[in-house]
Amino acid sequence: MNNVSRKALAGVAMAAASLLVLSGCASPKPGAGYIECGVSDEGSWTDKSFNESVMDGMIKAKDEFGVELKSAESNSSEDFAPNLQSMIDAKCDVIIAVGFNLVDAVNAAAEANPDNNFVTIDGWSNGATNLKPVGYNMAESSYLAGYAAASYSTTKVVGVYGGVQIGAVTAFMDGFYYGAKAYEKETGTPVTVVGWNAKTQKGDFIGGFAPNDAAGKAIAAGQLAQGADVLLPVGGDQFGALSEAISEAGVDAKMIGVDKNWSLLDEYKGKMLTSIEKRMTQAVYDIVKAAAVDKTPFTGDAYTGTLANDGTALSETEFITGDLKTKLDALKAGIIDGSINPLG
Secondary structure, three states: OHHHHHHHHHHHHHHHHHHHHHHHOOOOOOOOOOEEEEEEEEOOOOOOOHHHHHHHHHHHHHHHHOOEEEEEEEOOHHHHHHHHHHHHHOOOOEEEEEOHHHHHHHHHHHHHOOOOOEEEEOOOOOOOOOEEEEEEOHHHHHHHHHHHHHHHOOOOEEEEEEOOOOHHHHHHHHHHHHHHHHHHHHHOOOOEEEOEEOOOOEEOEOOOOOOOOHHHHHHHHHHHHOOOOEEEEEOOOOHHHHHHHHHHHOOOOEEEEEEOOHHHOHHHOOOEEEEEEEOHHHHHHHHHHHHHOOOOOOOOOOEEEOOOOOOEEEOOOOOOOHHHHHHHHHHHHHHHHOOOOOOO
């Protein structure tokens, strides 16, 4: 019995040792050794907007592919160049600069460091082959949002306002305007769009992108007073201020989110008609995967998010159902095949 016991114990020990050896030889994840890095726009990586969406993409790539993640947070524009340099010094394989505010700094960094690879989110390249611009055709999904807003509205007055009058903002506003007017043309029901006229390019702007800006709340209050019962603020996180304006006005109005699906946040459940998604998370993930896992050579070719490649989309909510969803699906198909122009 003692001999049997000793043999049994020896067998167990050998099996355990084999398992340890096998586990120690487990294959590394496909992206091991690759370093992805990010430099935020002003604000934190948890800003519920641009920065956070990009960080989510980097975290997803880290978790799935085993890449190493490094980042630098910018508190002001003075941090942009030093933060980019810190990522260059960290030997990053790709450096992702978030937002158009960094476009000058990242172009300069790319030109000065041709052996490093850079990505500019919502920016553009001055021609450097090591800088990939990531942009979005936001007029497409914004057109769908404008149609949805006009359809949902009981007053047939919808509102929109922006942070600053630049192309990245007015693309949303133009699409929204023409989508609302498409509903008007189709149904014969007059729809008033307050806050923006795509034909004259005149409208309401906060003057910046500070979260929940008091100026934005004042604009929202003015549009609500004009009868708007669906409002789209294109200026980052303005939804706390807009929600307050709606509450103080004592009206039943809905908001439309930008950049990501705001209806997923508990504080906005039931308050969002939909959101116009700029799917930065997916774009960042795809770019890192191509380089770190697929070993695709990095180029400066632009990535443009569209309805066709799911780079932009309208969020599904409890309000986008039935006939409205069917109609929006048809409009989406028309935009993709070119039979519908989202800019009128």
